[in-house]
Structures are given as C-alpha cells and as structure tokens.
Amino acid sequence: MPWIVRQLVRLVVVLFCVTLLTYMIVNILPGDVAIVILGNLATPQDIAGLRADLGLDRPMLVRYFDWLGSALSGDLGRSYRNGEPVAQAIIDRLPVSLQLMVMAQVIALGIAIPVALLSVRKPGGIFDRISASAAFGFLAMPNFMLGIVLIYLFSVSFDLLPATGFTPMSEGLWDNFESMILPSLTLGLIEWTVLMRVLRSDLLTTLKEDFILLARVKGLSPWRVLLRHALRPSSFTLITILGLNIGGLIGGAVIVEQIFALPGVGRLLLGGIFNRDLILVQGTVAFIAVGFVVINFLVDMLYAVLDPRVRHVRFRS
C-alpha cells in the first residue's frame, strides 16, 4: 500500500477509537443526567421516563453507533439543558478559540524567531545566556498563573487593557483586538520558549554546514547568511513542534478562555461539564480530539512536502 493510503487508514482507525473512547468515558462513568435534569425530588418513575425519552436505556454500543452516524452528518445532538444543537454551539464559539490560538502562535513565533536568530549570532554570549534563562523562567510558569499576573500588571495596576470580556469583531476591530491581547499573550509568552530552543538548536546545526561556509566566504553579511541561507533549512523541526504543541495550546485555551471570560469552545466545554450536560460534553470533546488528530496528521503531511529527505525515508519504510 502506498504510504499516503496507509496513513489515511491509520487516521480513520485513530478517529474511530478516539470517538469511541470519548463516548465511553462520558457514558460509563457515574453521574445520571436524568437526576441532574429533574432534581433530587424526582420520583423513580419520572427518572425512568426521562431516561427512555433521552434514549439512555438502550445499550451503550447501539447508542454510540447512532451517535456516530448522526455526527458524521454534522448532527451532534442537542444539549440536554437548553435544547441548543451542539454542532451549532461549537460553530458559534469556534472563531473565538481559533483567533486566540492563531494570535498566540503569531506572538510565540514573533518572539521565538528573532530571539533564536540573535542568540546564534554569538552562542554562549550575553544575549544567548539571557534569552536561555528567560526561556527557562517562562517555561516554569503555568498559564493560569501568567494570566493572573498579566491581568494584575496590565489591567489592575496600569489600567491599559480590559481584564476580562470579549468584544466581537463586528463591534470594532480594535476593540476586538484589545480584548484578545492579554489572553493571547498568556499563551504566547509560554509557547515561544519551546519554539526558540528548537529553532536555536537547529540553527546551530545548520550553521556548521558547508553551504553556510560558502556563503560566508562569498562575503555575504552575517545577517544575510542567517536570514537567507540558514533560517529556512532550520525550520522543519519548528513546524513539527508547532503541530505537537497544538494539544497544549487547546488545553491552554480552555484555561485562558475561563480566566478572561472569552466565549470560546473551551468555555463551552467547561460549562457543559459543570452542568453535567452529557451530550454537549461528548460533542465538544469529540470535536476537539478529532480536530487535534486531523491537525497533527496535516502537519505530518506538510513536513513531508517541505522536506524531501523525510518524504523519501518515509516512503521507503
């Protein structure tokens, strides 16, 4: 079988197992939705009736395939709580989460690339050592902690930016941007450390190659060598790490959306968990997991496209 087909088959299998596992976690573990909806005073008859209405009395695997069937056609069911279609709820909140993650990545790359370039100009020099220490420090900051510190600094102490709340883009681009700065900084300021370390180490390896020596001998300026010759071949690991970090970014987004009261998918999930809204939790977790798997798959593909050496090795294996 060609490599790409095998990868696709593997993708489908993983997706199947992931949705099944989501379904099992949410359905096997204790916590009866019927009791939650009806309250503690409900009679056993009422509870049995509601369970039948919701289809909870059927075997779990049957319910799973039912759910999978509708999920494939874009129907993730309706929230037990307010009847809102889950798929629609996710789609409504997705842009906020995506904007948060994209802005966070832009900030992270915006810091990581210049810092890595500056620190390989003189490895072991003052800038290199300071930036390594800074990265070590930021890496030890949990995102919920950094979020609080940023709110304290920028909103409470200096009143520069809004502490919480979200302004949609339709109500002004700048206001929207302003409400997203602190949340994305919270994620970006931690993320850059990993990216910088990887890029720095790859740059150091690349700089030892002969073609760099040739470029230097030609008399190109050190910056030109770094930017035009060394950066591109050094960024493959960076791309992989970008993909791998998306899992952490999604988890971080859940926390950051909660801290800054952003109406994103993460907060939707938390609300569902607090309300014991099974269908909503199930749909959201499945959506997040599937998104994560697919993105990682695409990054793998991208990696193979960008770096012919990888493609070659993988095709043969």
Place this chain on the structure above:
Amino acid sequence: MSASAAKGAVVAATRPRRRWHWALALPLGWLMLVVFLAITADWIGLPDPSAQELILRRKPPSAEYLLGTDNLGRDMLSRIIYGARTSLIVGICAPFLGFLVGGAIGMSAGYFRGKIDMLAVGFIDILLAFPSLVLALTFTAYLGQSLFNVTLALGILSIPAAARVSRANTLAWANRDFVLAARTIGASNWRIITREILPNLLPPMFAFWLVAISVIIVAEGALSFLGLGIPAPQPSWGGMIADGREALDVAPYTALIPAAVMFATVLSLNFVGDMVRNMVDPRRSAL
C-alpha cells in the same frame, strides 16, 4: 569574524554540561523546605487552613498573619503549606501510578514485540490523541472531585509518556549480549525482564519521573484553578490562585503569593530535573 562565530557555534553545541552545579543549592534548598513543611504541617502549630474568620478577611501580610488572610479570612501561610502537601501528594503519586502501568506496558511491548507491541503503540496513540487537559477534565468531571480521583486521572494521563520511555529503552536493552546470555542459560522471560532489563530502565525512568512531577503539579493546579480538581475547602495552590483572582484589585497578594510559590517550586523542579537528566543521559541535554 565569521570563522570565530562558527567556532563559537561548535563549542556551544559540543559543550558537555552546563556549569550550574553551584547554583543548584537554591532550588534544592527550596524544594527541601517545601517538602519538609508539607510533611510537618500538622506539628508546627499552624492555624486550621479551612477555619474562616470573615471579620479578618483580606488582611495584608503582618506579624500575626505572615502571608495575610484570604477572601474568607483563612490564614494564607497555613493554606500554602497544606496546599504544598496536596501538590506533592498528587505530583508524586500520579506519575508513579502512570509509571507502574505505563512502564509495564512499555516493557512488554519492547520485549515481546509483534502483536503486543502493535496493541500497546495503538493504545498509546489513542490516549495521546486527546489534548491532555481536556482528557483530565473529562475524567475528573465524571469520576467526581477528590484527591484520589484527581491523582487517578492525572496518573492515567502519564501512562503514554511512561510507556514510550520504557518501550524505547527496553527495545535498546533487549538486544544486548547479556540478555542473550541470560536466555541461553534458560532464564524465563519474567526473570529476564525483572532482573536484566528493569534495573537498566530505572535511571531514565527516574529522570523522567522528576520532570513528570512538575508537569503534574501544574496540571493539578490547572484543574483546581478551573474548580474541577481538589474540592473546595481543601487548600490547593491552583484553587488559591483562582480564589485570589476575585480580589485582584483590592488584595492582589491573595493571588500573587500562591502564584509565586508555585512558580518557585516548578522552576526548582525543572532545574533539578534538567540536572539529573544531564547526568543520566548526556546526549539529550544538547537541546
């Protein structure tokens, strides 16, 4: 100029170890203090960390309340120290649990290969297919909130990483001559795994465990911060930061003190973890 830069790059890349042995005293000292206080918390005359005194709420640090009081008038110092106990229990036990299960999975996969390996790798892949915080949230939400359940959920989350480390190391050791020798003299699989391979797995697993402690402490903090970790009256650093967030404008120290303590602890753990990893496996320290 460029030649010296290139030379510098080579020197930096091949520099064997970072020289911060002397600087290790501070993080080690801090960790020892945290561990000591967490163990002796009951015997050093601390006020009850859950005792509320609403009249005395949000008192700034003073001689009587060294770190002040929180939104409900509870003693911050006491809560920080009992919170350290929570963090350490979860941080040490959860990875340990993950390493017992994950280590066993990884070792059987790496030793027996074939179908067992395929199943194990598939299992790991699927657990890794979830963003870990989302999986942890889902587990604790449905298991119910308690110290035990949080530890269990985070322990399950550390299975894949532990399984990967032990599988990779087992694969490398299982081909060595001494394993072949043991097999030739008729040692059983069980004996080879426990007496020949396991002792060689312990150093890398230990280094990894140190790193896992700080990751798990942060994860527990995140769960408690979201209100889905350690249940309310029991102190936890993450929960304290979340409580303090309410009063960031009037009593910022209620959030900033636990934040600083958590930062210092995670930073120290990372320092020590890096150090141990350099000693155990110099190749990986290059990055």
